[in-house]
Amino acid sequence: MPDLPTIWFLLIGVLILGYALLDGFDLGVGVLHPFVARTDRERRTAMATIGPVWDGNEVWLLTAGGALFAAFPRVYATVFSGFYLAMVLLLVGLILRAVALEFRDREEGPGWRTAWDAAFFVGSFLPALLLGVALGNVVRGLPLTDDGTYEGGLVGLLNPFSLLTGLVGLAMFVLHGAVWLALRTNGALQARARRAAVGGWLAFGIGALALTALAALEIPDRFAGFANPVAWLVPATLGLAFAGLGIALRAGRFGWAFIASGLAIAAELGLVGLALYPDLVPSTGPGASLTVTNAASSELTLTVMLAIALIGMPLVLAYTAYVYRTVWGKVVVEEGGY
């Protein structure tokens, strides 16, 4: 039976995974939006595929952040304060996306819609990129001080490894979003989404390989987890999912493609988890790393949280499934409406 901090390491991983699987395609749709959806109707269609679900999807990010705050407050403090400006940028992006989705269709003027389309793109692009950059920095390790804080500012976060991680994350979200679009639309929009998915698949493949190579060079210590042969299941899953995704895209089987894409995301995050554990924020600097042990809250806190999570998570999954089931199907936007 793993200890409470480890359980919470896994749970937060699940929350992050849930976010990546769900809001991942929202962000992907947003990034693809200006390129794949050409006419006003196609743009409304693309937005309509994520319209009913994006808000609930984004909540997974907040939950992951909240869980991090409560379970590993020292990590929350170091990362969220240390990455302050990047956080502000991320928040601006999320705000822009939310408002763009709500406001775009309320006026008919082309200037109005173009402006909100741009906001939708920027509001999707920023989080898609920045989240990867943040994760890359955490995995790579930060020069923590003796207090466990990071003082490097925004500039310190823009290193090649993390930027590449950001780009791979972006490709991953774009791929996931493209598959989602292909799954839920018809006609020219779907055809373009499929082509974008193939492009994203290639970009993700190349990027992930490059990232692995760079990691082997820069942070070989992070591969310690692979001494355990069971760990090799994760990259194996990634490879299979990636191949399966390619095949499914080729065959136009977008449901299977989406499942494969989700599996690939899960495997990617699994690799991150393997690279990190038992550290949460490895330190390259004078201070010690933040680990699941030294950064965790008290046993009482973790236990209470676990009880609430065990009650809450099934509820969340249940109503999420209900919502998706209700809005499933191809999205076709009509003129005239009522």
Add this chain to the structure above:
Amino acid sequence: MTGVAAWYVLRSRSLEVATASLKLGLVVAVAGSALMFVTGDAHARQVAHTQEAKFAAMNALYRTAEGVPLTVFALPPSQDPEHAPQGPEIQVARLLSFLAFGSFQAPIKGLDAFPVEDWAPIAPTFLAYHNMVILGTLMLLVMAGGLWVWWRGRLTSSRTWLRLAVLAIPLPLIAVQLGWVTAEVGRQPWIVYGLMRTAEAASPVVRAEELLLSIVVFGFLYLVLGALWLYVLVREIQHGPGGEGASATAAPAAGPSAGRAARRIVPRLVDTVGSRREGRHA
């Protein structure tokens, strides 16, 4: 809701929907405003018991005293008790002691019971709190006036009251913001009351310039979004409730509701099963 409905009635638009909204809004507004005094009282009492320095600042109570009056009106107080402005004041004797602690003779701690470094900014807290209560009272009065007008059977014809109802629309929004100012300015210098000061909680790695930048960025963003929100809201109100699936009650089509209907996204959901081939519609 009441205010917007009143606006429609004044312009003789969507009368059926507007009148119904007017009545519903009125009833809820009166009930809500009245209830607000109950919850507000309970909340103030809680502050009096658990956040005494804040309570003293809210009421500009410089000296601990018994049988403290409730100040209904006063000039903005100063942070320095030596230079408190001497101006007209309207007070109700011993009422504050009674409201806060249940006895007309109850003692209430003044700011002199706390070290100066533990004092909140007095003027903003006092002004925000008192103006919030004034606005809340105004809201209740306007809505109660509506009930009276309704009882007199002149709800849709009393242009005076209808105009008041429209003017009253921003009152709750302002009152809520004033309440937040009271709470958050009044809690200073504490971020965890009595345990941790705001200055102690500030993150050492976030530089002042970064903090300022984020304040400016968010402030600007929220201003722009707020203006846009207002614009969209006003446009929606001007277009009126017609064409939203309401029945043929949108009598005089004063707004281009047909255009609005056309703009609505109506995603039609087509069953995915068997739709793998492109271009297939159910």
